[in-house]
Amino acid sequence: MSKTLMGIAQQLKSADKKVQLIYAFNSTGKTRLSCEFKRLIAPKKDDENQESSFTRNKILYYNAFTEDLFYWDNDLNQDAEPKLKIQPNTFTDWILKDQGQDRNIITNFQHLTNDKLTPNFNEEYFFKDKEGNDVIIKAFSEVAFSLERGDDENSGYLKISKGEESNFIWSIFYTLLDQVINVLNVAEPDYRETNQFDQLEYVFIDDPVSSLDENHLIELAVNLAVLIKSSQSGLKFIITTHNPLFYNVLFNELNKKNKVCYLLERFEDGNFALTEKKGDSNTSFSYHLHLKQILEKAIADNQVQKYHFTLLRNLYEKTASFLGYPRWSKLLPDDKQAYLNRIIQFTSHSTLSNEAVTQPSEPEKKMVALLLNHLVTNYNFWQQEKQHG
Numbered sequence: 054m055s056k057t058l059m060g061i062a063q064q065l066k067s068a069d070k071k072v073q074l075i076y077a078f079n080s081t082g083k084t085r086l087s088c089e090f091k092r093l094i095a096p097k098k099d100d101e102n103q104e105s106s107f108t109r110n111k112i113l114y115y116n117a118f119t120e121d122l123f124y125w126d127n128d129l130n131q132d133a134e135p136k137l138k139i140q141p142n143t144f145t146d147w148i149l150k151d152q153g154q155d156r157n158i159i160t161n162f163q164h165l166t167n168d169k170l171t172p173n174f175n176e177e178y179f180f181k182d183k184e185g186n187d188v189i190i191k192a193f194s195e196v197a198f199s200l201e202r203g204d205d206e207n208s209g210y211l212k213i214s215k216g217e218e219s220n221f222i223w224s225i226f227y228t229l230l231d232q233v234i235n236v237l238n239v240a241e242p243d244y245r246e247t248n249q250f251d252q253l254e255y256v257f258i259d260d261p262v263s264s265l266d267e268n269h270l271i272e273l274a275v276n277l278a279v280l281i282k283s284s285q286s287g288l289k290f291i292i293t294t295h296n297p298l299f300y301n302v303l304f305n306e307l308n309k310k311n312k313v314c315y316l317l318e319r320f321e322d323g324n325f326a327l328t329e330k331k332g333d334s335n336t337s338f339s340y341h342l343h344l345k346q347i348l349e350k351a352i353a354d355n356q357v358q359k360y361h362f363t364l365l366r367n368l369y370e371k372t373a374s375f376l377g378y379p380r381w382s383k384l385l386p387d388d389k390q391a392y393l394n395r396i397i398q399f400t401s402h403s404t405l406s407n408e409a410v411t412q413p414s415e416p417e418k419k420m421v422a423l424l425l426n427h428l429v430t431n432y433n434f435w436q437q438e439k440q441h442g
Contacts, residue, residue: 278306
């Protein structure tokens with residue numbers, strides 16, 4: 054049954070699970086859902102600025118609007134070096150000023166990008182008070198980036214890419230989340246180093262994936278899963294993503310009993326559906342998107358090899374599982390037996406270790422393209438992906 058985004062938010066709030074993992078195609082409404090959920094859990098009060106509820110109330114969230122706390126100062130007229138400015142907010146103040154976690158943020162950022170690319174925070178500035186005394190103020194109001202060469206020299210300050218900027222902001226949030234979980238894991242509130250998170254109930258993470266290679270993407274997902282599993286306070290987590298690999302790693306890393314998984318869909322009338330996915334259909338509906346991308350690239354590059362038949366068969370199996378077909382061969386075109394025999398021939402394991410590997414002929418390579426196109430064209434799931442892509 055279709056619902057409004059607020060209805061979907063209500064559905065998430067009603068679920069009694071530690072983790073709710075949501076897969077959705079790009080432009081489906083993941084970021085808007087995070088905002089609706091925030092309004093539901095911690096509505097803005099007339100006398101409260103929007104940001105103050107970011108950490109002190111019931112929800113901590115990461116989405117595209119988190120990046121709005123950071124903006125570039127590009128003073129081209131004065132030929133100034135570019136700096137990433139940080140708007141005043143409790144989000145960064147607590148983790149940087151109070152907790153002094155700038156070194157951990159730098160380490161996390163460099164691990165995702167380049168160990169030579171170094172953020173430089175303006176940690177403090179000086180002024181004299183009315184009595185003429187020197188006063189030191191912790192600032193952390195801007196950060197500049199340089200490439201450290203290891204010989205006490207650097208490149209000068211430079212403007213990093215949008216992907217690197219997103220990774221930097223995620224590194225701040227991840228470091229903050231780590232500290233928050235550690236604080237809340239202290240069972241007695243009186244013994245916690247701060248009480249500003251005592252009312253925190255939810256963490257909503259919307260698509261932290263940016264321009265990462267697969268190794269770093271997997272590592273990010275594993276580290277996030279470890280962090281979530283370490284939480285002992287009753288904190289609940291909602292994670293949305295459009296990335297199949299990121300979803301698949303989280304699905305496998307998080308405890309089965311404490312999570313529920315969904316597919317978020319948007320319809321032409323502007324309503325939405327949040328459908329729970331159970332069992333094998335979970336792994337298939339995420340992983341087969343990755344298989345599809347691999348096959349499409351091989352076809353486009355005319356690099357179809359024998360192992361691509363295995364991936365094609367795997368893709369048919371995963372799609373059949375997701376759509377509820379009893380056998381993957383049911384998805385084949387009309388002349389099913391001919392296609393089935395050829396696919397099985399190429400995907401069967403050799404019984405002789407020294408048997409030569411047969412390379413597919415040009416007609417057989419074209420068959421891979423034909424069968425992939427057949428799957429995309431004739432089954433609702435793939436049509437839906439094209440609609441929402």
